Amino acid sequence: MSVSAPDPRPIRAASVDELRRLRLPTPPAGFPxxxxxxxxxxxRHTGDIEARTAILHLVLARCFGMPPQAAMSWLLTSxxxxxxxxxxxxxxxxxxxxxxxxxxxHDAIFALAWLLGMSKHLDPTAPTDERLMDALPHLPEGETFRAWRSRILAAPRDAAEAAAMLDFYYCLDWSYLEAERRGIDLPGVIDANAIGQRRWALEWAVVFRGPYHDPPGGWEEVDLST
Incomplete structure (x- = not known):
């Protein structure tokens, strides 16, 4: 259910203040x-976020050796x-x-897990929560999507909190790319690619309603060009 979005101006001011605290470049005046x-x-519906999380986890498992037959069987069963x-x-x-x-x-999964309440933080200076893998579907044991959902009992974040995090990562995405372009040291161990992945997940999952917003699109339709 849609709720009133918080005033974006103090949210943006807080995002910029956090960039300054991290000693990162701040976006130019007029940054959208x-x-x-x-x-x-x-x-998005909790079930949709859970499904996207599980699918990305399965694709990641294929990257690290899960046989295609096992992957397809899991998708069919789930x-x-x-x-x-x-x-x-x-x-x-x-x-x-x-x-x-x-x-x-992997970092998109982390952001989705944060939205579902499975991870306590989405700190840009830190890698993914070390407990994340245990919280995801246990594919080698054949844990189905339904069984996984029953195990985790997702507690989705408040939409306004998620919107504020999206604004922060929107600014971070620009800032990390600019820092790498200028050769400025980053504040943590992850790079602009990881920041962009986390932003991708937030952009997909957080839906705005208003005169300047298109209907929510698919995962592959997320635009990270601005």
Missing amino acids: LVWEPGDEVEL HLVELVTPPEWQFVVAERGDRRSFVLH
Whole structure:
């Protein structure tokens, strides 16, 4: 259910203050807001976020040796085949595509896990929560999607909190790329690719309603160009 989005201006000010604390470049004047005053915000349905998390985890498992037959069987048993994107399907069944790009989705999974309440932090200076793998579907043991959902009992974040985190990562994405371009030391152990993956997940999962927002698109339709 949509709720009133928080005023984006103090949210942006807080994002910029945090960039300064991290000694990172700050966006230029006029850097676009993610949403406008008066917009509404919601998270995608919990089941959709859980499904996307599980599918990305499965694709990552394929990157590290899970046989294609086992992967396809798990998707069929879990009734998730229709939610797999065409590029993901090509990789799962025939290992076609950029393996490195799928490996990078590890940080997208982390952001989705944060949205589901499975991870306590989404700190840009820290790698993924070391307990994350245990919280994801146990694929080698054949844990199904349904069984996994029952085990984790997701407690999704408040939509306004998720919107604020999206604004922060929107600014961080620009800032990390700028820092790498200038040769400025980053504040933690992860790079711009990881920041971009976390932003991708947040952009997909946080849905705004208002006169300047298009209907929510698919995973592969997320635009990270701005």
